[in-house]
Amino acid sequence: EDKVVQSPLSLVVHEGDTVTLNCSYEVTNFRSLLWYKQEKKAPTFLFMLTSSGIEKKSGRLSSILDKKELFSILNITATQTGDSAVYLCAVEPYNTDKLIFGTGTRLQVFP
Amino acid sequence: SQTIHQWPATLVQPVGSPLSLECTVEGTSNPNLYWYRQAAGRGLQLLFYSVGIGQISSEVPQNLSASRPQDRQFILSSKKLLLSDSGFYLCAWSLAGGGTQYFGPGTRLLVL
Numbered sequence: 001e002d003k004v005v006q007s008p009l010s011l012v013v014h015e016g017d018t019v020t021l022n023c024s025y026e027v028t029n030f031r032s033l034l035w036y037k038q039e040k041k042a043p044t045f046l047f048m049l050t051s052s053g054i055e056k057k058s059g060r061l062s063s064i065l066d067k068k069e070l071f072s073i074l075n076i077t078a079t080q081t082g083d084s085a086v087y088l089c090a091v092e093p094y095n096t097d098k099l100i101f102g103t104g105t106r107l108q109v110f111p
Numbered sequence: 112s113q114t115i116h117q118w119p120a121t122l123v124q125p126v127g128s129p130l131s132l133e134c135t136v137e138g139t140s141n142p143n144l145y146w147y148r149q150a151a152g153r154g155l156q157l158l159f160y161s162v163g164i165g166q167i168s169s170e171v172p173q174n175l176s177a178s179r180p181q182d183r184q185f186i187l188s189s190k191k192l193l194l195s196d197s198g199f200y201l202c203a204w205s206l207a208g209g210g211t212q213y214f215g216p217g218t219r220l221l222v223l
Contacts, residue, residue, distance in 0.1 A: 032210070034211060034212075041217060045213060090212075096209065097208070098160060
């Protein structure tokens with residue numbers, strides 16, 4: 001059965017800290033991996049990764065995929081209180097039109 | 112650019128009452144459409160998805176149903192709500208063939 005596992009489940013840090021969120025997967029016919037940020041509303045898209053070793057970067061957020069070891073990490077540097085959210089990882093297999101979501105990592109950033 | 116709308120934003124309904132949630136997408140044609148439910152503190156559960164008008168795939172057997180009467184309209188319904196139907200309902204769209212999904216603002220449903 002296809003599955004996506006995120007760790008840690010929850011993380012509490014202070015502003016300015018750097019955090020690393022993990023996503024591992026077991027999926028038949030992997031197509032892509034996506035990261036979303038969810039505050040108290042709908043998830044917003046962050047990154048889509050399809051190739052190993054190529055870092056995607058947006059401001060203080062970056063992500064990379066390892067298709068050999070079947071995982072991805074999301075890094076956030078110099079965290080701010082506005083980074084507090086649930087971060088969701090999802091994987092899309094080929095020929096399904098569906099995403100398989102992990103349960104998310106809840107990040108809390110305190111001043 | 113594409114936009115996705117959902118309404119209502121919040122809803123409080125008694126047990127046993129009917130439900131109709133609507134989702135519409137603008138700025139794209141023939142999208143894939145999806146309904147998810149998220150219980151408090153939980154992950155996203157895919158309920159239904161559609162790759163075209165009148166084409167509905169159900170992921171979880173339950174008392175909910177979905178319909179796609181028009182290309183960019185997706186409706187989630189129930190004839191009789193249960194307490195367990197409470198949650199945050201999200202509609203999403205993607206281009207035909209899948210890929211990145213973009214979510215609507217969601218509907219918070221509380222069944223009492």
